[in-house]
Amino acid sequence: MNILSIAIKEMKHDFRDRRTLLFMLGFPIVLMLILGLALTNAFSSEISVGDVKVAVKDATGGGPLSEAFAGFAKEVGKTGVTFEPLKPGASGREEVENNHVSGYVELTNQGISLYGSSRDAIESNIVQGMLASFTDKYNAAAAVARIEPAKTEMVLATGGSDYIRELSVDANRTPGSVDYYALAMTVMVGMWAAMGAGALIQGEVLRGTAVRLVIAPIRKSEIFVGKMLGGIISNLLCVMVIILFSKYVFKAYWGHHMGVVIAVLVSEVIMAMSLGLAGSYLLKGTASRGVISLVVQLMSFFGGAYFPILDDEGGGLMGFLVNLSPIRWANHGLTQVIYADNVSAAWPVLMLNIGFAALFLGVSILAMRRREGL
């Protein structure tokens, strides 16, 4: 009962401190909005490709390949890729080099050759993909023709104009800028619990109320647990507000495993509270708040709260610092949970958070036991 009344008192402090509350909720929401809008292009995976022109030189002198290719060219013409005969006397390679066309195709009795443009890499890749599909189909038709010539037409007609197939390396959904900052800001707010926890005991000492708590007929552990519980609930409520706001106002995507996401955030808040508490015991005095704030800001910076830090930036000192940030762990794990439906990615984050929380709490309890008063 004492634990509960101390927890409720803590929550009253937290929610009556309008300035801190505004900072806890307003700052991340505004930042989410500003960074989300400002960096929209940096997160966009859409590229628009206009009409693609390809020059063709048919050196087969007519025949099945020429006929099949004409049919193919007609089909793909509907998708915006046009195959035009090379002008007499013109060099196909030069046409590509001069950027008059995105590619040059030569049909010979030996097969098909494609010269792509490095300047129009995407267009060249599209053409290459289409030609690969065509040659697969043509080779199949030629093989059928050798055994059963009557069915050649049927093979060529199979699949219609399906010459483009998505063979994406990463078929998962990827976060847009608002999605990214919704997650990053939420994780950052969770980590801010460390700053509040830094003042959890110090605040009582500074207010003089630590005296009343210690002389009351309750155990130190009740004070400790009550204050932690109140802090955890307050911070989780802030985290939940950020999630709900981003989800319903900014339409951020939070995936289909909300329970797992919240579990990770709960573990993060507990770890942050423990870190702040241990910091305040080890550093003592009012300086501890400044040090804890600095540490949290560095964690936010290196953890990708303000701008994304990619995996390939993980080398050297930067990589070391990045990987030290609990915000990074949580961001990384939750991105996997939300966008790849990979729930197991949450486990390492949960284990790390709970492990560090146990360590920091152990340090705090030892320090508290050795200390007279709170």
Next chain:
Amino acid sequence: MNILDIRGLTKKFGDFVAVDNMSLTIREGEIFGFLGANGAGKSTTINMISSLLRPTGGEIRILEKDIAKQSRFAKMNLGIVPQDLAIYEDMTAYENVSFFAGLYGLRGDKLKERAEEALEFVGLSDKAKSFPKNFSGGMKRRLNIACAIAHKPKLIIMDEPTVGIDPQSRNYILTSVRKLNESGCTIIYTSHYMEEVEEICSRIAIVDHGKIIAEGTKEQLKSTITDVKDIRIELKSVQGTEGELLKPVPGVRTVLQEENVIRVHSDAAVDNLNRILKQLMDAGKEIRSVEEQEPNLETVFLTLTGRNLRD
């Protein structure tokens, strides 16, 4: 019955001995004055009685029970009014009192009743729903007292409860202390205002260098000072050099200054009044009145410790 028994109490901080083998007994129903200059060991003693500090040695008993062994019983019967305000500015007066009273096991209607009673006792019933951040210094001090008494402790320690407040609030608090005592509470009272201690305390202990150097009723303490006389001289203006001026006069022990009054403590056996007055007049001081007073508690304190209480 003894409400507090201290035997051989010692507290060391490294090599520094803050409280040195102190023994003290306080009986139920007393208002006990605990006097000492800053650093005398008074607060350390109070902190050990309140369980805020662990003694290095000795024993403290509250209502005949060792607080080291029966800490909960001791705490249930103890209320502290700390020198520094110990209230939450962002919780209403009622929330403050009921939160602290709740830690003593009070719940529901009983908690409500006791919290309201405590607020009424300190005259803050009409401010129950107000936040202390909007209170005057005196009102905050009164709330500080309400937080300490709602659980109806048998022993209340008041550590300078009237520091920095207006005379009206001070009178209110002194009246409250008497009323609490009449209702059966034993009170340990510390103050830098000697006249407060003289006014309300039934017994007084003077602490110096971690030891109790004198203990008794104010009359008993005053009677111990038979070799000192207290001469009160009102001057037109005081420059602060009067102490140096009177030092060479035979018998003069100390000179205190209070606005335009100097108080000379001198050996009672030495007839030096004329010499003192001549010394002042020769220095061009304009004397308005001279009065030889009975030694008061301040004289006692000064004689025993060689220090002013406010030092």
